[in-house]
Amino acid sequence: MTLEEKIGQMIQADISAITPEDLAKYPLGSILAGGNSGPYGDERGDAAKWSKLVHEFRKASAKAGAGIPILFGIDAVHGHSNLPGATLFPHNIGLGAAHDPALIQRIGEVTAIEVAASGIDWTFAPTLAVPQDLRWGRSYEGYAADPALVASYAKAMTVGLQGPLAPGKPIPADRVAATAKHYLADGGTDGGKDQGDALISERELVARHAQGYPPAINAGALTVMASFSSWNGAKNHGNRSLLTDVLKGRMGFEGLVVGDWNGHGQIPGCSVTDCPKTFTAGLDLAMAPNSWKGLFEATVREAKDGTLPMARIDDAVARILRVKAKLGLLGVNPVDRGNPSIVGADAHLAVAREAAAKSLVLLKNNGGVLPLRPGAKVLIAGPGADSMAMQAGGWTITWQGTDTTAADFPKGQTIGRAIVAAVKDAGGSAAISADGNFSEKPDVAVVVYGEQPYAEFQGDMPNLAFREHAGEKALLAKLKAQGVKVVSVFLSGRPLFAGPEINASDAFVAAWLPGSQGEGVADVLVARKDGKPARGFTGKLPFPWPADAVSPVKTPLFAAGYGLTYASKAVVGTVNEDPKVDLVASASEGVYFALGKVPSPWHLSLDPGIAAHAVDLGAQEDAQQFSWSETGAIGIDGPPVDLMRQLDEEFALKLDGRLDAAAGPIAVTMAGATLKISPPVGPLTVRIPLRCFLEAGASFKAVGTPLRIAGDKGLSLTLRGASIEGVGQTIACPAK
Incomplete structure (x- = not known):
């Protein structure tokens, strides 16, 4: 050679x-x-x-x-x-x-x-x-x-x-x-x-x-x-x-x-x-x-x-x-x-179904609400009820797995659809309603929720608190107030502090990220016509479950190795609901605006002539509206952080919100480099690859001002989110 x-x-x-x-x-x-x-x-x-x-x-x-x-x-x-x-x-x-x-x-x-x-x-x-x-x-x-x-x-x-x-x-x-x-x-x-x-x-x-x-x-x-x-x-x-x-x-x-x-x-x-x-x-x-x-x-x-x-x-x-x-x-x-x-042979899928069933860990089952009885009226709710992306997690089709759909796995089944089929086979009735609304009161509601997909450092967290994405706490409270028994199926890549959610649930299942075969979950949760599920709970916690959001876990709520079975008679009492950390004052180095708030260590600065007030975009006060009465900029400032990892991995700056009134191009500055965008008035979702800022002269080694948005008099912009997220490599750069 x-x-x-x-x-x-x-x-x-x-x-x-x-x-x-x-x-x-x-x-x-x-x-x-x-x-x-x-x-x-x-x-x-x-x-x-x-x-x-x-x-x-x-x-x-x-x-x-x-x-x-x-x-x-x-x-x-x-x-x-x-x-x-x-x-x-x-x-x-x-x-x-x-x-x-x-x-x-x-x-x-x-x-x-x-x-x-x-x-x-x-x-x-x-x-x-x-x-x-x-x-x-x-x-x-x-x-x-x-x-x-x-x-x-x-x-x-x-x-x-x-x-x-x-x-x-x-x-x-x-x-x-x-x-x-x-x-x-x-x-x-x-x-x-x-x-x-x-x-x-x-x-x-x-x-x-x-x-x-x-x-x-x-x-x-x-x-x-x-x-x-x-x-x-x-x-x-x-x-x-x-x-x-x-x-x-x-x-x-x-x-x-x-x-x-x-x-x-x-x-x-x-x-x-x-x-x-x-x-x-x-x-x-x-x-x-x-x-x-x-x-x-x-x-x-x-x-x-x-x-x-x-x-x-x-x-x-x-x-x-x-x-x-x-x-x-x-x-x-x-x-x-x-x-x-x-690929996708039936015998292979059977192994995945078995693995999904064996991975489930039962943390709480007060009153024996599980398994779901034959003939029951069941509502399946929550953002994960019919979401292949949430149950599959990252490293699925794409790196971050955020756009995975049920169509990607035609021989798979989402958890909600699998439970519906199993309940009907047992002589009951079942329906999926993500927001938890119903016309006929169910006996039990299975609420499927948890973390959104992520991979690698996109999933790094400041603490172990579960942060809701779609009003999960309100959904659980609404169902309980209506006298409905609640089963939480919690999808996550790790044990998380979820004290309020555990207390609001009659049963709580750690389902992790079970993959494409939702039938494996239904096999354990739903009893057949004979009154017994196809499989019982056998999973045990591989990591301790935190009693608060402090990490590393010092005093767990449930120790590694914990896991109830259907033969267990244990009753889980009221658990701690205090995260013992300031959830508002902690955030990722790549999150600058979240649900209308600027998380620590970042802070918001406004040039003279720019007014800001909280508004409702998708939920109560989940965004801020900025109005320019003269030319100027809003800025996100904080301690210098190293964003070189994100640069190497083809990430983008994502702006989410609404453009209420235009006044010429909007100048977006990141790490010292400025690019101009001209989105139409209306709902706003903008992704600008970090490489575009690099090509414009940005330095990502020590970034103290990750974001500035400048505009002319008359600009009105509602901002709900601003963060760095993983994307592919096909997004074009805006003008410099």
């Missing part, structure tokens, strides 16, 4: 930023599809389209350079979750509640079969984090707070995805490479901050956060992914002690170590296009989704001048080729993956 061919093996590009034709000049060794990247730009491409794309890249790689086929990786983190119609399982926190390693292995097998069916040979899973502070936005990717359970699942999922390894033989064509991630202690960062710093001793690092890796490695995990995070100030992507001495030395890992999305660029002294330090530390394959070309050229140059030793290059390439050989990609008759017809 030439030097360029070797360096190419060490760099991975995203399908949104490379074409098969590029491989003729740049012989890269690996391609990935990130959370917002679909085949040929189609986020909802089917398995056949995925397979076509993978084979085009593989054919091009076989013709380029040394003719070594590419590896193709994807985040199939709860089933083949990028693919419409695939089998979608509960997120890991729900699987942790099941406490069932054998089930985990079967889930791994189904996931591998469906990933391979779309031509792909590598998934970036399982996540082996042991979350300690549930404010972390990736908490639902962790199985449990118990390292022993994580260790048992690590082995089970690795074997499920890859099958047992056999000397001298490739893994089967219906299995894929697993990735133990994120190495190391991503679940132990200070304050639960994503990509943050784990300020812990080596003893705790080993005892709590490293326990899942030896079982995964011993089970044959072909790859390990380095974490964005740091350990005591040292970025894991550049930590030779952890990557080389411990992982490859002490643990005996012989596969490849892959980086996370441009994670090498966070190492001091590095950029996303130039980072020899990450390779000398022990990274074998850099994930450089949109920076691959610059990184390739810089790394070739540094190999030639001796900055990057040839011995390290050869070791990295040997590890990458070892994985490719084990996948059957090398040789005269390479393994060919791709059988789209088996």
